[in-house]
Amino acid sequence: MVRAQRLLAAVDLSRTYMLGSEEVHALREINLNIFPGQFVAVVGRSGSGKTTLLNIMAGLDRPSGGHVLFEERDLANMSEDELTELRRHRIGFVFQSFGLLPLLSAMENVELPLRISGVGTREREERTREALEIVGLWDRAKHRPYELSGGEQQRVAIARAIVIRPSVILADEPTGELDSNNAHSIFGLFKDMVIKQGISVVAATHDSTLLSMADEVKEIRDGRLLERAEIGQRFRD
Ligand SMILES: Nc1ncnc2c1ncn2[C@@H]1O[C@H](COP(=O)(O)OP(=O)(O)OP(=O)(O)O)[C@@H](O)[C@H]1O
Numbered sequence: 001m002v003r004a005q006r007l008l009a010a011v012d013l014s015r016t017y018m019l020g021s022e023e024v025h026a027l028r029e030i031n032l033n034i035f036p037g038q039f040v041a042v043v044g045r046s047g048s049g050k051t052t053l054l055n056i057m058a059g060l061d062r063p064s065g066g067h068v069l070f071e072e073r074d075l076a077n078m079s080e081d082e083l084t085e086l087r088r089h090r091i092g093f094v095f096q097s098f099g100l101l102p103l104l105s106a107m108e109n110v111e112l113p114l115r116i117s118g119v120g121t122r123e124r125e126e127r128t129r130e131a132l133e134i135v136g137l138w139d140r141a142k143h144r145p146y147e148l149s150g151g152e153q154q155r156v157a158i159a160r161a162i163v164i165r166p167s168v169i170l171a172d173e174p175t176g177e178l179d180s181n182n183a184h185s186i187f188g189l190f191k192d193m194v195i196k197q198g199i200s201v202v203a204a205t206h207d208s209t210l211l212s213m214a215d216e217v218k219e220i221r222d223g224r225l226l227e228r229a230e231i232g233q234r235f236r237d
């Protein structure tokens with residue numbers, strides 16, 4: 001079987017923070033490949049380096065060593081404008097705390113990235129509706145975040161991430177504030193998007209009950225990546 005070309009890769013990635021005069025090695029020589037249409041869960045205890053890894057892979061933070069490649073292009077060689085383009089069109093990000101604007105309706109929150117990119121009204125409306133339908137919340141489009149449950153707010157945040165039609169979604173503890181039912185349904189949604197739309201998803205989580213839904217599980221411990229058994233069959237060589 002020919003393996004698809006990787007979409008996103010971490011190559012010997014390291015990140016060291018200075019805490020006073022002390023070095024904190026948040027990531028140590030991480031190597032990770034994300035393929036198109038693959039759902040990867042990243043697990044690890046608090047402080048293991050999950051957020052640092054996702055932020056660097058999204059180009060929100062820079063590594064101390066090593067490289068992040070998006071379609072084989074090193075993010076370090078991209079200008080700020082190119083990185084902005086990447087985040088506006090190719091990489092969607094979902095945060096633990098949803099990050100919705102409280103005064104905007106669900107629809108307006110989802111539409112915002114398209115407004116920022118200058119997408120015209122008609123296309124904006126179509127794509128916003130499509131994204132809200134995918135997450136099952138079109139009937140709540142007019143509601144503001146405070147009128148939605150935590151799980152629903154996270155769905156809106158996911159709709160906002162997919163409305164740009166990204167190639168990959170990076171989700172940092174997207175279920176951290178949700179109960180177990182909602183957590184499972186968010187991971188179910190990711191799984192569906194991966195299968196139906198061919199998006200790749202990388203989701204960090206503490207919750208081991210969610211892992212069977214991913215194609216592959218990677219564990220970070222003290223900034224190092226350990227490989228676990230692959231769960232899905234779809235990405236075996
Ligand atoms: N800006 C920073 N300055 C100094 N140290 C930092 C900074 N950000 C993270 N760290 C340290 O880097 C390590 C990894 O942190 P990170 O936030 O990536 O972990 P995490 O796996 O996401 O944890 P959690 O599950 O609690 O979200 C920790 O030791 C943390 O204290």
Ligand SMILES: [Mg+2]
Nearest residue numbers: 050051052172
């Ligand atoms: Mg974190």
